[in-house]
Amino acid sequence: MSPKPEGTFCLVLHSHLPWLAHHGTWPVGEEWLYQAWAHSYLPVVDMLRRFAEEGRNDVLTLGVTPILAAQLDDPYCLRGAHDWLGNWHLRSHYAGERLRELSAYEHRASSWALDQFESHWRHGFSPVLRSLVDSQTIELLGGPATHPFQPLLDPKVRAFALKTGLQDTKLRIGQAPEGIWAPECGYSPGMEAGYARAGVKRFMVDGPALHGDTSTAHPVGSSDVLAFGRDLEVSYRVWSPKVGYPGDAAYRDFHTFDHPTGLKPSRVTGKNVAPEDKRPYDPLLAREAIGRHVEDFVDTVVQRLRAIDGGLVVAAYDTELYGHWWHEGPLWLEAVLRALPEAGVRVTTLRGAVEAGHVGKPVELPASSWGSGKDWRVWDGAQVSDIVSLNESVQKELLELDFSRDVRDPVLDQAVREALLALSSDWAFMVTKDSAADYARYRAKIHSDRFSELAALARGGRGRARAAELRAADGPFGHLDARGMR
Incomplete structure (x- = not known):
């Protein structure tokens, strides 16, 4: 017997890095791209491909900024990513002389990543992405070309940037996206008119822009363009300005390095523990923490849906959180997407939420963003x-x-x-x-x-x-x- 329907959940992932090709390598520059490619984009796309093979539709809403897509298709970047993966594989062997367990772990991880890249990515991201869009495994969000903070743009420049970005996505996957991730969730009153002219039907804002009323999408002003708000009560369980699952003592510590190899040998251990005092990373302990946090997140979503009478919960994050910043993130993500339906939660996309009728009353949005203070101070x-x-x-x-x-x-x-x-x-x-x-x-x-x-x-x-x-x-x-x- 199926569990009682609890409501609708949408996971939105925002994939973005600025143009890094030919502008430095390490520690700032192309290294960011290759790390995110290896540790986030490869495992997240592999998860989505497996969902597609299972015939699952509307698994999540994936934002890919045009400037990132351009890099993931660029021959120079493809060659650089392959070289980086090979170097990672060599570093895993070098670590074996001192860190045998870490060396074996990294050897398996880098071997898998090389196989994924050579099997699926050698012709770029667009063929991979298009198959996920065509199979309706995901809904794709686009955006302005180079991810500008739109409220600070002249309307003419803003319109050109958006048109260029939407056209670029259409060229890569065969169709322009109906929704966008507005860069930094930045909004100024009246922008919905420009969205409507560009053919954009929905976009993301942060929860406070809707005064917390994120249980439905809302038409903005007198337009038919819908604003979806990020549910902070749920989203902050994973990552907030102060806390979140990735800070658990059992998870891999992002900031502690074995400097001869560049590998990360430690677990978080504690917030105030010096790097040299952190305990060695233990994948089994991390797996136990994943189980706890999957259960906690599913329970949080169910309780939130019950509090809003079975409405809509939208949780949104940077894709790079999963795997790059939070090493265990991809495992947690897949487990959550499998556990939520078992708990009676309908998992779908923003498009699916509209089709299910999760549309409320029109609203007038204030100037806003998802940055500090939820205003524009980060950018102006x-x-x-x-x-x-x-x-x-x-x-x-x-x-x-x-x-x-x-x-x-x-x-x-x-x-x-x-x-x-x-x-x-x-x-x-x-x-x-x-x-x-x-x-x-x-x-x-x-x-x-x-x-x-x-x-x-x-x-x-x-x-x-x-x-x-x-x-x-x-x-x-x-x-x-x-x-x-x-």
């Missing part, structure tokens, strides 16, 4: 005033350019590409959070400088050689046509 605060000023000057000069050419101009195309890369929300986020702040400021500055250089060359009818040189390093979105800025 005093700490990043230099980046804010840079972004304003880039947009001003961009809007003053002449895009009335009859044919495509590769200099203008590359100028716009550099402008979009300069406007990535990641640079301000990294500065505010003091995460590789110098690198972030460098990236914002170099792209804005390259944009201005190309803009000046374009105005003089020159610069084709320079544009080609820069495109070799910063070449996402080959379809980008600057004339769309008219």
Whole structure:
């Protein structure tokens, strides 16, 4: 007998990294991409592929930003990822002289990752992703091209960035997504009109933007565009600004390294335990913790659904949490997605939630984000005033350019590409959070400088050689046509 229906649950994963190719390797740069690829994207996609083989539909909603998709399809990045996986495999052997159990564990993990990559990923991510979309295993969310913080963009630039991103996704998987992950869940009143013009039917906001009323999707203003809110009571069980499952003493410690090999030999052990005093990682202890946390999460979802009379719970996280930041995350994720239906919870996508009737009354949304304070301070605060000023000057000069050419101009195309890369929300986020702040400021500055250089060359009818040189390093979105800025 099936358990009594408890309500509907949607898991939304947001996959994003800024453009890292050709901009440094280690400790900042391409290393981030390859680590996330190996430890998050490979296991999460493998899980989804197995769900597809079982015939399961609407397992979760997967956001993949266009700028990340561009890297996961890029031949340079594919070669780099394969080299990185091979190096990981060699490091696992080197650790055997001192850390035998860790060496064996990493040998198995790196062998599996190499097999996955060589079997499924050698032609890029798009063929893999398209099969998951076509089988309706997932719903795909897109977004603006380079993940800009949209509320701080001029409406014309905002519309172009979104159109470029949606077009890129359509080229990769055959259809434009109906939903987007609004970068940083950033919203300013009126943006829903632009979404409607672009064909976007639904987008994500953080729970406080809906004053906690996340038990249904809500039409925004007078539009038919739906806002889904992240349920913080449930989402924060996994990861919050202060606590969450990954901090359990039995889980692998992200921050402690065996420096000769770059491998992570320790478990968390305790919040105030020095790295040299942390206990060795024990996969069996970690498995026991996974079981506890799966049970706790399922119980939390069921209790929350009962409290809202069987409505909708949306939990949303960065994909990179699962495997990269939280080593055991992919195992926990699969166990949860299998346990929830057994507990009487309908697991579906945002699209599936709409089809099931989880749509409430229209709302007027405030200016908001999912950043600190749930406002815009991370991206427009005093700490990043230099980046804010840079972004304003880039947009001003961009809007003053002449895009009335009859044919495509590769200099203008590359100028716009550099402008979009300069406007990535990641640079301000990294500065505010003091995460590789110098690198972030460098990236914002170099792209804005390259944009201005190309803009000046374009105005003089020159610069084709320079544009080609820069495109070799910063070449996402080959379809980008600057004339769309008219």
